[in-house]
Amino acid sequence: MSFDRSNIDNLLAEIREATEQVRSTTAEQARERERFGQESRQLDEERAEAARRGEHGRDWQELQGRIDRGETTLANVLSGADTSPLAQRIQDVAAENLVTITAEMAEHDEATGGERFSELNEAFADLRASMQRAADAAQHTRDQLR
Numbered sequence: 001m002s003f004d005r006s007n008i009d010n011l012l013a014e015i016r017e018a019t020e021q022v023r024s025t026t027a028e029q030a031r032e033r034e035r036f037g038q039e040s041r042q043l044d045e046e047r048a049e050a051a052r053r054g055e056h057g058r059d060w061q062e063l064q065g066r067i068d069r070g071e072t073t074l075a076n077v078l079s080g081a082d083t084s085p086l087a088q089r090i091q092d093v094a095a096e097n098l099v100t101i102t103a104e105m106a107e108h109d110e111a112t113g114g115e116r117f118s119e120l121n122e123a124f125a126d127l128r129a130s131m132q133r134a135a136d137a138a139q140h141t142r143d144q145l146r
Contacts, residue, residue, distance in 0.1 A: 059086060
């Protein structure tokens with residue numbers, strides 16, 4: 001393969017295009033994370049309100065009262081830092097739910113071929129291929145200059 005200026009310019013254009021695709025995909029994922037964060041905060045508040053009303057059972061109502069009084073946090077309960085019997089009961093249920101959710105996600109990824117990551121993986125593959133061609137061109141040029 002011969003590398004002249006137009007080949008190098010084409011390779012650089014491919015790298016720029018692949019880099020832009022990665023940036024675009026990354027930016028979209030950042031926007032998605034922000035939206036997810038906002039939705040999560042809203043859902044957390046809705047969960048807290050429901051817990052205060054006792055809609056998730058007595059344990060959750062009691063836990064929410066402890067959270068509201070500043071005695072613990074949900075993070076401390078779920079991480080195990082809160083070792084109270086109430087926290088242990090909540091952890092046990094959360095662990096059971098996590099097993100179920102993880103299995104459902106694995107089934108979804110298997111059924112869809114991991115589609116939630118495919119666009120980003122394709123963008124990185126294109127970028128790697130373009131960069132490899134550019135590296136090959138640069139090596140060829142160095143070899144020609146020797």
